[in-house]
Amino acid sequence: MATIIGDPKRNVSLNTAIRRQASLSECLTQAALTQARLNLAKRSPEKKSATLPHSNSNSSLSSERATRPLPPPPERQSYVDKPWFHNVTREQATALIKEQSTYGNSQDGHFLLRPSTTNVNNPLALVLWYKDRVYNVPVRKRPDNRYALGSAKINEKSFSNVEEIVMFYTREELVLHSGGVEMGSTKLTDTPPK
Structure with missing residues (x-):
């Protein structure tokens, strides 16, 4: 100073x-x-909402808060590195599954998943060996972003991701149909090497 x-x-x-x-x-x-x-302190950390204009208001912003669900996260295709996913055509997948049966290694439930090009709502197909035959079962993405097998059914089993489908049907029997007729059921067992 x-x-x-x-x-x-x-x-x-x-x-x-x-x-x-x-x-x-x-x-x-x-x-x-x-x-x-x-x-x-006035801010609430729990609220994750946007301030939206009130419908009867002249102002563009209002003190009222409207909550809306967050958008789904971008889809990750985490299954591409799994041993059961093969980036092959329908014909190549059928040949891979049949090849296992030629060497006597194929058993009911031998499977792989491949990309599907026939329908955008069916991003994948489950290719499966059962009773000396190859089945191609569509893996369908539902409007609620869940996955299901085959065509839409009432009270169908749905899954949040493709890995859940594989895990579920390695423990539970998958009922197979052909032309609307039930052909039998099997669990997913093994997959051909990549």
Whole structure:
């Protein structure tokens, strides 16, 4: 602090004024911090919604909050690295499954999944060996973004991803149909090497 030479009363009042100004600055800083904390406390961390205009309002924004579900995450094709996924055509998949039976290695439930090009709602096909025959079962993506096998059915079993389908049918029997006739059932067992 600089010392002013001259009137001692003036020096005291100048020092007092400087101290008061510093104290006032500190109070203002504390008040600003308190206000910022109050503003943060008013926010609710649980709410994840957007402020939308009210339908009867002239203003473009309203204090009312409308909540809406978050969009689904972008689809990951995590199954492409799985041993049971083969990026092959229908004919190649059939040949891979039949090849196993030629060497006596194929058993009911020998399977693979391949891309499907016939229908955009059926991104994959389950190719399966059962009773000396190859079945191609569509893997359908439903409007609710879940997956199901075959054609749409009432109360059908659906799955959140393709891996769940494989895991489920390695434990449970998959009923196979051909031309609307039930042909039998099998579990998914093994897959040809890539």
